[in-house]
Amino acid sequence: MSTEELEKQPLKEEVKQDEGEEKPSQKKEISIPDCTVHSVVVYPDRAEVTRLVTVDLEPGSAEVVIKNISKSLDKDSIRVDGIGPASVTEVSFQEIAVTEEEDSRENASAEVTELKEKIKAAEERKEKTKQQMDRMTAQIELFDKYSTGLFSAGGQTTTNDLLDQKTIDGVFGYLETFEERTVRLRVDKDEVNSDDLSTARELTKLNTRLYELQPLLSKPSEPVKQQVIGVLLDVKSAAQIQLLISYVVSNAGWTPKYDLRVSSSERTMQVTYFGVVKQSTGEDWLNARLSLSTATPSIGGSAPTLETLKLTIIPNLNPQLRGGTGKKKSRHSGFGFGEESSVIEAPPSKVSEGLINSVFEISTPTNIPADNSGHKVHVAQIDLKPTFEYDTVPKLAQHAFLRAKAVNNSQYPFLSGPSNVFLDNSYVTETTLASVSPNEEFGCSLGVDLSVKVVYKPVSRFREETGLFSKTVVYKYKQVTEILNTRSEPAVITFTDQVPKSEDEKLKVTLLEPVIAKQKQGAPSPNPKLNSQNNVEWRLELGPGESRSVTIYYTVEFPVNKEVEGLGL
Template identity: 30%
Template sequence: MKIPLLPLVLAALAAQAFAAPIPADSTITAATVYADRAVVTRLARIDLPAGQSEVTFAGLPVNLLDNSLQVTGRGVPATILDVGARITYIETTADPRVKTLEAELTALQRQDRALQDKLAVLDQQRALLFKIEAAVAQPAPKDATAPRPAFDDWQKLLTFSSENAARLATDRQSLDQQREDLALKTTATQAQLNELRGQRPGRRATKTVTVRVAAPQTGALDVTLAYALTGASWSPSYDARLRTEERAIELTYFGVVRNGTGEDWQKIALTLSTARPNLGGGAPELYPWIVDISRPAAARASASMPRGDMFAEKSNRDQNNAQAFNFVGLEGALGGLPAEQESSVSLAVLDTSATSASFKIPTAASIPSDNSAQKVGIATTKLDANLQYQATPKQLETAFLGAYTTNSTDFPLLAGPVSTFLDNTFVATSRLKTVMPGEKFSLDLGADEGVAIKRKLVNRFSEDTGFTSKTKRVTYEFLITVTNNKRTTERIVFKDVLPTSRDEKIIVKLLAPSEKETGTKDKPGREVTREEDGKLVWRLDLKAGEKREISLKFSVEHPADLTVSGLE
C-alpha cells in the first residue's frame, strides 16, 4: 500500500508551524552601562527539539530598544533564523515592590475620598443651619396668630446656632488637616513608585522577544540575548586624599550607577563605558544656510514649507541614527568577565578603544531597579603632587592649599564631583573637569592656617600739583605680610590688583615694587609679575618659620576738576 508523500509533508510543516513557543527561563548575567542607557545580557538554557522552534523571552522592560537585539547560541548545532520583539499589555505588574506601593496608593486615595464625603456632609449641615437661622429671623406675617418668640427662645436659638456652627468649623478643620496629612503620604508614595518605574509613565506593558531557531537534532542550547534599554546611567565621582608626608595624592575613581530600567541586576558582571552611543556612528550632515529677501507673512509661510519638510526629514534621520548605534565592547560583554590583570590601577580592569574606555568591575555587582545611586569602585592610584598655596588678601586674608599633578593613568578622568581629604580629614567638595591621560590638573584642598597672610593700608594721602593746570594725586600704600608657620618650605602665590584706567586723563603709576622688579606675562619676574587688567602676582618660596613683608604702593592722578569714580 502506497501512502501519499505530499500530505505527510504538509502535516509535518503544519505541526512545526503551530508548535507551542518555548519559554526561556533566563537570568541577567552582565550589563554595560553608558551615560544614558545600558546593554543587558541574559542567558537561558533551552532544550531544543529537532526542526524549527520559537523561543520567547517574556516580561522584558517596555523601554527595550528593538533594533539593538543581538542573539548568540552555544551548544547543539543550530541556526538563528529571526529575532523580533512585540509589546504585551498586562493587567498587573510583576514587581512585588510596585504592587505594594500601588496598593498603598490606592488605599490612600480611598481614605481621601472618604474624607471628601465627610466634608460634603458637613457642608450640607452648615447649609441647613443657615436656612434655619434665616427662617427664624424672617418677620412674622401680619395675619399670623402664633405668638412671637420670647427672649428665652431667642437665647436658646442663638446658643443652638453658635454651638453647631463651632462644631462644624472644628470638624472641618480636623478633616482638612487629615487630608493634608494624606496628601503628604500620597506624594511620598507616588514619588517612590515613580522611582521604581524609572520616571516612566505607569503604562502596564512589557516586551516579549521571540527567537526563531532551526536545529537538525534535539539537544541543549545556551541562548545569550543582549539588548539596550533606557533608564540606566552612570557618572564619575572621586575621593582625593593628600598624603602630606609623601607629597602625593591618592585618587580613588568611583562610578555612581543608577538603574531605573525595571530589572534588578543581581550579582552580574558590570562594565562602565565612556562611549556615547546616542550620538550615532558619524558626524551629522551639514545643510545649506539659506539667506533670502524678506517677504510678506503669507508668502513667507508658503515658501517655508519645503524647508520645514527638509528639517522634518533631518529630524527623522537624526532619530534613526540615534537608535542605530554600535556598542563598543559588546562582544566582550557577551563573553563574560576576563581574568584580572596586574596593574598600578587596583580596582577595575581597563579596556580602551580608539574612541572610548570601558571599566570592567572585577567583583559581581548588585544594582536594584529603584533609581538609587549605587557607588562602585573603578580605580585607585597615587599621583605625585606639587603643593602650592594661593591667596587673594584684598578679598580674604586666608591661604588656600592647592595640589598640582598630572593624570599618569591610561584612562581619562571624566568631569565629576571630588571629595578632598587632607590625610584623613575631610576638607571640601569641589568639581573636577575632564582630564585626559598625560594632562595636568589641580585640586583645591581648602584653607590652611599654617600659612598666614595679612594686608594692611599703611597710608593714603591726596595732594594737588601743577601751577597752570591743577592735578590731583592720590597715593596708596599697603603692607602685605606672609608667614610660613609650617615645618617645611612652601610656595605661596598671592594676587593683588592696581586700579585700571578707562580714560587717558586718569593715570595710574606703580611705585612699589619698582618697574625693574616687576616682570610681564611674556617675561615673568623673579618674584612678582604684572598681568592684564592691573593684576599683580607674587610667587614666594618661604622656608619653615620665615616671614616676608611686601610693600605695594601706587598713585592715581587726574585733573582736579574731574570727578573720578571707583577710588577707595
C-alpha cells in the same frame, strides 16, 4: 550562530504568521527576570544589557519569546547572538495581548473573598482581646484602690469605710498575696497586649493587600498589551542553545565620585575612584559583570554644521519710531551677541581604551536593583606623589590655603565629579574634581594652613592735582602684605592681588610696583605677572622661618571734573 538585527517595522498587537508560512514546530516562553544577566555596560545616560537565555530545542524551526522586558528598552538596539547548532532567521519586537487577564481577575476575586473572611476573623479576635484587656485593667485598678484605702498618706489606719475592725487580721493575709496576684495579672495583661499588637499588624497587612487588589478588579475587560522579543531559530540538531540577547535601556547611568586622601608627612596622595550607578528600568541587574563607559551616545557622533553668519545694515529710522533714545549702542548690538555684562578597598577595574572613550570593567559581580538609588562600585585606587603649594588672596581672606598638585600617571581618565578630601586622615571638605586626562596635572585645595601667616595692612592713599589749564587728579595707592612661613620646611606661595583696569581712555592706571616684565615668545611666563583678570600674580618661595613683604603700588589719573566708579573714593 549569526547575529540578526531587529526589523524596523511598526509595532504589532500579536505575533502573526504570513499565509502559507509554516509555524514553528516548537515554542519557548521565558520571562526576563528568569534570564541570567551576562553583562551590563553603563553609560552616563543609558545602559546596554546582555542577558543569557538557555533553552533545550529539538531539530526544526523554533520560536523563543522573551517576556516582561523593560518599558525603557530601545527597540532599534536589540541584538541576538549565541552558541549552538542553530541559526537566527528573524528577530522581532512586538506588542501582544495578554490572554491571562480574565484568569488574573478571577484569581484576584477569589483572593479578595478569602481576605475579607480573614479580616472578619481578625477583627473578632481583636474585639475579644480588647474585652479581656478591659477586665484585667479593672481588676488591677480594684486591687490598687483597695490597697491604697487601707492606709492614709500619713500612715494612719483608715479602714472603717472598707473593713470592719473585727476582720482587721484578714488585711494582713491580703497583703501577703496582693503582690503575687497583681504581678501575675500584669504579666497576663502584657501577653494579651502582645497578641493584640500581632492581630493589629495582621489586619494592616490584610487590608493593604485588599487595597492592592481593588484596581485589578475594577479594570475594564479590554486586553492588556505586553512588549516581547521574538527570536525565530532554525535548529540543526537537538541541543541546548544559548542565546545572548543585548538591548539598550534608558533611565540608567553612572557618575564618578572620588575620595582624595593626602598624607603631608609621607607626601602621598591616594585617589579612590568610584562609580555611582543608578537605574529605574524595571529590571534588576543581579550578579552582573558591570562595565562603566565614558562614552556619551546622547551627544552624537558627528560635529555640528556651522551655518553662515549674515549681517545687514539697519535702516536709519527715527529713534522715536525705533523706541530708542538716539544714544550710541554697544558695539555688539544688532549682531546677536547681546549687550556686554559687568563684571573601601577592592580589586582595581580593567581599563579598555578606545579612540574616544574608556571602559572600566568592574572586577567583582555586582547587584544593581531598579530602585533609582545610587549604588557605589569601586573603579580603582591610584597612588600619586603630590607637591604642595599655597594660594593666598589676602584682600578676600588673610589666610594661606594649602594645595596639592599631582600628575595623573595612571591609565584612568578622571571625569568631573564630587570628591571628599581628607588630609592626614581628617575630613577637610567636599569639592569638585575637574576632568583630568592621563598624564595631566591637577590640583585640589586642602584648606587653611595656619603655620603660614598672612597680614594684609591698611592701604595708603594720596591725592594730588597736576596741570595748569587742564587739571587732572592723581591718586597713589600703596598696599603692603606681610607673609611669614613658620614651618620648618620651605613653602611655595602664589600671591594674588588686584590692580584696577581702566575701561575709559580718559582714565589712566599705572602700575609702579612690582615691575612686570614683557612676555617673550616661547619663554616662560614672567614672575610676577598680570593674569587674565588683570590681577598681580606672584610666585614666592619662602624658606623656613622666612618672611616677605609684598608691595602693590599704582596710580590712577583722570580729569578733575570727572567721577570714577569702582575706585572706592
